Amino acid sequence: MRVHHLVAGRMAPPLGPPIICHVLLVEHPDGLVLVDSGLGRADLADPKRLGPARHLLRPKAGVTAIDAVEAAGFDPADVAHVVLTHLDFDHVGGALDFPQATWHTTAAEWAAATSDIKAIEKSRYRSAHLGGSPVVQSHAGEGDPWRHGLSAIQVLDGITLVPMIGHTRGHAAVTVEGESGLVVHAGDAVFDASHYDPSLAKVGILRAFEKTVVRLPKRLKINHAALAALHADPDVTVVNAHDERAFPTTGG
Numbered sequence: 001m002r003v004h005h006l007v008a009g010r011m012a013p014p015l016g017p018p019i020i021c022h023v024l025l026v027e028h029p030d031g032l033v034l035v036d037s038g039l040g041r042a043d044l045a046d047p048k049r050l051g052p053a054r055h056l057l058r059p060k061a062g063v064t065a066i067d068a069v070e071a072a073g074f075d076p077a078d079v080a081h082v083v084l085t086h087l088d089f090d091h092v093g094g095a096l097d098f099p100q101a102t103w104h105t106t107a108a109e110w111a112a113a114t115s116d117i118k119a120i121e122k123s124r125y126r127s128a129h130l131g132g133s134p135v136v137q138s139h140a141g142e143g144d145p146w147r148h149g150l151s152a153i154q155v156l157d158g159i160t161l162v163p164m165i166g167h168t169r170g171h172a173a174v175t176v177e178g179e180s181g182l183v184v185h186a187g188d189a190v191f192d193a194s195h196y197d198p199s200l201a202k203v204g205i206l207r208a209f210e211k212t213v214v215r216l217p218k219r220l221k222i223n224h225a226a227l228a229a230l231h232a233d234p235d236v237t238v239v240n241a242h243d244e245r246a247f248p249t250t251g252g
């Protein structure tokens, strides 16, 4: 399948380097599929919808998933599915601009955000995003054994959720069978891409930021090691959500 890498948000945190919301747009036989959805137009028009975290991330105006889909030459009405690594605002907010699309998430993440909300997580999940009536397929369980001790849940042909909890209780990476190999979108399972790509320089501020927003800190090292193992697989391209250095200049 043809996979396009799109910038669906830009943020300028006061304490770190500028970061992006890196999403994938997949030309799937069932329609266009977005992997993560970055920021949405309603959020940028009224940033209060994002809650206090907007001060930490400072989203910039004018860059959203729907704008990126249009700029890439596609009709937003053709987006049939949105596969979400997790439900933080900078990953799900853009999905609201594709009201016809079915959302896919792990059942654990959907529960954490909607029915089993803990006080510590209350501000990260926004009713502006989750309080409507999206069509949601929440995928339960661990799925089938996969590479490097991980497991994979098939969501659509050629697209899986790989549970990778830590950043949130139900976080998952998403894999897509691309034309030139497997693309693994790690979401927020890693912030500093040098954790999995040793050719990059370490970015201490991204590492520190990751630790301030992680829900299950003990999972960080485990996830980084799994992503490094995947990155070393010759048929795999690993990207993450926010490190601009992971954004390729050509499609895959």
Ligand SMILES: [Zn+2]
Residues within 6 Å of the ligand: 088, 090, 091, 188, 241, 242
């Ligand atoms: Zn994020």
